Amino acid sequence: MRRISIDPLIVLILSAVLLAIVFPVRGQAAEWFRYATDIAIAALFFLYGARLSTREALEGLKHWRLHLTILAFTFVLFPLIGIALQPLGSWFGAGIAMGLMYLTLVPSTVQSSVAFTSIAKGNVAGAIVSASLSNMLGVFLTPILVMALMTHDGSVHVDTSVFIKIATQLLLPFVLGQLLRPIVGAVAATKGTKVVDRGSITMVVYSAFSQGMVAGIWASIGAMQILALIVLSAVIVALMLWLSKLVAQKLHFGRGDRIAIQFCGSKKSLASGLPMAAVIFGGAQLSLLILPLMIFHQVQLIMCSWYAQHLHSQKL
Template sequence: MASLIKREWYTIAIFGMVVLASILPIGGEPAEVFSVATNLAIALLFFLHGARLSRDVVIAGMTHWRLHLFVLVTTFVVFPILGLIVLAVPNLMTPALATGILFLCVLPSTVQSSIAFTSIAEGNVPAAICSASASNILGMFLTPLLVGLLFHTKGGGGFSLGALEGILLQLLAPFILGQVLQPFLGRWLSRHRTLTQFVDRGSILMVVYGAFSEAVIGGLWHKLSAEDLVAVVVIDIVLLVAVLCFTFYVSGWFGFNRADRITITFCGSKKSLASGAPMANVIFAGQDVGSIVLPLMIFHQIQLMTCAVLARRFASSAKAAAAPENAKTV
């Protein structure tokens, strides 16, 4: 039990924020102060990401344009199409949860976990760094635009130029400032990775607590049924399995080598809670953000657990394949 808690403490902490918000939701003036603190934490997070990302790595990874294009098409085209197909089924869940599923499908990829799993599985790590970072940067523009397109198509609205401006100011501006200061801070931050991890995970916990506090005060648990939760879990699993199969097998048909296929699989199948939670706060301000973020939260946990297993299996198969070659050279 102790080892499980140590390994999965972050997953436990995220659901702990949901429990805490359900028991002790924050509201009124304290919630406004907490919201400002959360926005500052998110801005600091993206500043640190910008300051850590080496320009040499960006330049090296940018040359592999076919891989990056495949990941971007999967993230911002294939995923939304799958989401629309799923939501074509009538009366599947509440409108807020349906909005959350579609919002999940237009989000960018993760950065840390995509790179970490690619590294464990012995994939193309430089390409993963560049591809995941490009997905996040472009996602600051593409996600709100896709929200405007898809939700207008479904009659939901949910997008404005003000929302785009808010995202750019809160996420992109700190990232660019970090890139400007990268030559001065990059090495120091590489030696102190725990700082970025602390801000990364802490800011997400703050967003989750704030969003669910607002939702609980608005009567979330009275509106949500067990059937709704089961539907979200099943849909998240279906989406993840479909995209994992698409990225791995279709990338093989396009002639990518093993290392590149691993990179495409992990970068193309992820959805970022770090980017998605603050974007939801801006894009859906005044709406039921807690319900909208719930499918993303559940998907985030499912993707981490699934990809952890896949990464270990990829690594084991690589070692097994390398063993006969090593024996021949002895």
């Protein structure tokens, strides 16, 4: 539980933010660092593909009602919440308002969703397949949702060329990972590859926050806005945990499936969301745009770790 609630990734991200504040990368060095970040993101999605067992995923797809329910929470209900939150943009500012919208469009987590489902004695196999499917479909669905919901007022410009970037930088490495899984699968599953996982995300954060520091956009962010984002994240997580439980009960899912729906349907992936944001958006505004997702990630881990332990202690 300590490893989940005190996430090493958050430590790295906070370190990257502090480093960007004190020593932001700029000029030609920033260009080279962005190229290195692109390579790291491609390596990350290559590992995602190499780790996913195609046979187990196809076998798990038979439980289609469970997966459709989780996908509906991730890519339908969450975006509706994002739309409902847009009036808050007048207080938060345009950059954070875009970040709140983007937060609701990214896939579900994989590692923590499965871990919490396991702790709570839920359907672990179903959680693995649903969370993995969410991330695979998110490579396409997240950019589509961004174009549909974030470009209508002209504050965000995303054209169809983003799909070429997604295909070459995210999808192609993922497919190569799947094809080479018989050769590299065992290596990809080792703990040592966490260096690539956490390193690529840390690089995205450092690059984005450096751009924000160089552009001087952080003067517009106050402590009350950060506190408000923390409280808002807690409210969203609590709402989604309650609503996913209610819907799962109404659809007559068993206890194990209800738990998988709650933990897969209530969370958003920092590991997938940040690299995709770097590919889709870029620019100085990226540092503001990813801030809500970074805060939401830690809040969901803290709340879900407590809730998973609570479910674990209940009598079956």
